[in-house]
Amino acid sequence: MSALRIQQGSTSHSAYDLRDYHAEVIEKHTLAVLVDNEAGVLARVIGLFSGRGYNIESLTVAEVNHDTHLSRITVVTTGTRDVIEQIKAQVGRIVPVHEVHDLTVEGPSIERELALFKVEGTGNNRIEALRLAEIFRANVVDSTLESFVFEMTGTSEKIDAFADLMRPLGLVETARTGVAALARGSHA
Amino acid sequence: MTRQMTGAKMVVQALKDQGVDTVFGYPGGAVLPVYDEIFQQNDIKHVLVRHEQAAIHAAEGYARSTGKPGVALVTSGPGATNAVTGLTDALLDSIPLVVFSGQVPTFMIGTDGFQEADTIGITRPCTKHNWLVQDTDKLSETIHQAFHVATTGRPGPVLIDLPKDVQFADGEYTPPAKAKVSHYKPRVKASIEEINNLVSLIEKAERPVFYTGGGVINSGPGASQLLRELVDATGFPITSTLMGLGAYPASGKAWLGMLGMHGLYEANMAMHGCDLMINIGARFDDRITGRIQDFSPNSTKVHVDIDPSSINKIIRVDLPVIGDVGHVLEDVLKVWKSRGRKTADTSAWWKQIEEWREVRCLTYKPSETVIKPQYALERLEALTKGMDRYVTTEVGQHQMWAAQFLNFEDPNRWMTSGGLGTMGYGFPASIGVQLAHPDSLVINVAGEASWLMNMQEMGTAMQYRTPVKQFILNNERLGMVRQWQQLLHGERYSSSWSESLPDFVKLAEAFGAKGIQVSDPKDLDDAIMEMINYDGPVIFDCLVEKHENCFPMIPSGKAHNEMLLGDASTEGAIKSDGAVLV
Numbered sequence: 031m032s033a034l035r036i037q038q039g040s041t042s043h044s045a046y047d048l049r050d051y052h053a054e055v056i057e058k059h060t061l062a063v064l065v066d067n068e069a070g071v072l073a074r075v076i077g078l079f080s081g082r083g084y085n086i087e088s089l090t091v092a093e094v095n096h097d098t099h100l101s102r103i104t105v106v107t108t109g110t111r112d113v114i115e116q117i118k119a120q121v122g123r124i125v126p127v128h129e130v131h132d133l134t135v136e137g138p139s140i141e142r143e144l145a146l147f148k149v150e151g152t153g154n155n156r157i158e159a160l161r162l163a164e165i166f167r168a169n170v171v172d173s174t175l176e177s178f179v180f181e182m183t184g185t186s187e188k189i190d191a192f193a194d195l196m197r198p199l200g201l202v203e204t205a206r207t208g209v210a211a212l213a214r215g216s217h218a
Numbered sequence: 219m220t221r222q223m224t225g226a227k228m229v230v231q232a233l234k235d236q237g238v239d240t241v242f243g244y245p246g247g248a249v250l251p252v253y254d255e256i257f258q259q260n261d262i263k264h265v266l267v268r269h270e271q272a273a274i275h276a277a278e279g280y281a282r283s284t285g286k287p288g289v290a291l292v293t294s295g296p297g298a299t300n301a302v303t304g305l306t307d308a309l310l311d312s313i314p315l316v317v318f319s320g321q322v323p324t325f326m327i328g329t330d331g332f333q334e335a336d337t338i339g340i341t342r343p344c345t346k347h348n349w350l351v352q353d354t355d356k357l358s359e360t361i362h363q364a365f366h367v368a369t370t371g372r373p374g375p376v377l378i379d380l381p382k383d384v385q386f387a388d389g390e391y392t393p394p395a396k397a398k399v400s401h402y403k404p405r406v407k408a409s410i411e412e413i414n415n416l417v418s419l420i421e422k423a424e425r426p427v428f429y430t431g432g433g434v435i436n437s438g439p440g441a442s443q444l445l446r447e448l449v450d451a452t453g454f455p456i457t458s459t460l461m462g463l464g465a466y467p468a469s470g471k472a473w474l475g476m477l478g479m480h481g482l483y484e485a486n487m488a489m490h491g492c493d494l495m496i497n498i499g500a501r502f503d504d505r506i507t508g509r510i511q512d513f514s515p516n517s518t519k520v521h522v523d524i525d526p527s528s529i530n531k532i533i534r535v536d537l538p539v540i541g542d543v544g545h546v547l548e549d550v551l552k553v554w555k556s557r558g559r560k561t562a563d564t565s566a567w568w569k570q571i572e573e574w575r576e577v578r579c580l581t582y583k584p585s586e587t588v589i590k591p592q593y594a595l596e597r598l599e600a601l602t603k604g605m606d607r608y609v610t611t612e613v614g615q616h617q618m619w620a621a622q623f624l625n626f627e628d629p630n631r632w633m634t635s636g637g638l639g640t641m642g643y644g645f646p647a648s649i650g651v652q653l654a655h656p657d658s659l660v661i662n663v664a665g666e667a668s669w670l671m672n673m674q675e676m677g678t679a680m681q682y683r684t685p686v687k688q689f690i691l692n693n694e695r696l697g698m699v700r701q702w703q704q705l706l707h708g709e710r711y712s713s714s715w716s717e718s719l720p721d722f723v724k725l726a727e728a729f730g731a732k733g734i735q736v737s738d739p740k741d742l743d744d745a746i747m748e749m750i751n752y753d754g755p756v757i758f759d760c761l762v763e764k765h766e767n768c769f770p771m772i773p774s775g776k777a778h779n780e781m782l783l784g785d786a787s788t789e790g791a792i793k794s795d796g797a798v799l800v
Contacts, residue, residue, distance in 0.1 A: 069350065070338060070339075070342070070350075073339070073342065074342060077342055077343055081343050112530060112534070115530060116527065116530070116531055119525075119526045119527035119529065119531075120527045122526065122527070123371075123372075123404075123525060123526070123527055124347075125346065125347040125367055125400065125402050126347075126400075128401055
């Protein structure tokens, strides 16, 4: 989350709300978009982002309800508050889009990402990598005499931190899924 | 009872069930089965255009002048790519279209087959939605859904891509009543809180202005009626975008004329000086706003729009009202009346507006030797006033002059390419309008350069005996390009001459139409009457002043109150930071 996180939760369109000095602050928002799982739907959503010059920091998509053929697209995007509002409105009018939720402003939410790290090395580096993996609760899912593949889930920040630690210890390859997120609480 | 039929037959059946009477199209290998079905029936008229772009523009003209969705049919590959300009035009101007494109059979998709193009991929950003139908059983439902999407909410073009094997295969036909409509149901009623807030603002405003747009037209004739009632009851001045002309009658007392880059002085000054701006169905387009930072600096801004993404996109507004214009106007009127029809005193505001009107910003230097383009349009207006008249335009100076000098009393009478600014729009659009209104006078106000972009449609006009009048203001220039080069590029007229022009009279005669050329102002009236009275297509070659500029003009990067009113005020008017804007 942005260190400059400003007052959030407002959906007001008042010019006076929007014209404050925070207006140009770049915020990071996590959007959950429920869409019909039909051919090309992902292209519609990401085409809108590229066509209108919006950022995509992370993107995940998979069908979440086989009966209703609904997929959930989780997009982490950045922009000024105005731009974020535009993104939500623009995504919301794509025909196969059912719902757009801004998890960043709609209340507390949890975000998780899964990552795989291949770390190559022998001797002390290898021992240190394994020790740090335990601290970070990363699992070893593949091993050779010269390498490990670690699997970990956590917030993007935690994954970044682990990657930073692994880099000097022989990190050779990383795969990340991007963020999946849900609102906290009992309601859907 | 289930009805089995081929996909091709389903297309025709679904069109009939949707009430379609006219389809504009051009055949090709991948749509032959549909053409075969069209051949075997008489309910739907197919109009053969001479280029697929024209099919879409004709369908747009049909749609804008009737309020019904326009329908077009093109083949795969080049047929579909030729349609792209028209689709984009319809998307930017929110025109409901349902376009069918042929496609190579499903088993050939992705093999770079003959006349294969990724039509869905290519048209995704220029349609409201599109569908590739891979199963004949789903075809009829998809077509009904396409009509629903095109005409619901903010209207727009949709496309259905039809692989050839899907057209040949049998499937079950679903009638519209049984078709599953998608979840797509945009909100049309505004909240009562929004309505109350808007009424409160109306009650208190001392310098109000209505700023209306194409959304009023799209909302239907009822919305225009309600707008007239509200404007007349409140006595507030009203201006409109290019797209919204006719929603409020030009003869109405409160009418200020069009606003924007080439809008009227009084309209733009009222926008700049108002304390309450009520935007109804317009979108703060950059042709309207001028320099954003100085746009109407002291007003409370209300924005009524059916599309939430229009809100705060360009101009931050104080009160967004999301809903269909017709519903919103109805509710506003109801609440405003029930609260006692209150308004503040706007007489001082009107006095100010009268002073701005006194500037007479459309004044031009008349001539007895050469036809001024403004004069030609003044005479066209005078001689066709009161007639059952529809006007289309191409894009450029003539378009702006037409918007300034022609008066529209009713909605759906004015068809022009606003958002995309598509040269070549007007001629095919006029054919579409004429086919929808066979007994009306349909005039395409054109420049010679724009008109040449789709001149092949003379064949269509002749074949279907559409007596469209092509009123060409011929200055042998790309007038608006020339004007910008004069103002912005040191009078270096790079490629803005119309070289090697045809003899338009002979061109008309070559197609079997009538050609009229006029160059003397004294002959103009007679020539216009001859054009009107001729029963058939006319190319009217009106040779006008070659170097006339279109004023008023808000130069790029300037504010509403920094308008140029004539040539004398243009020197050094546009600074380099304005020159980068279009």
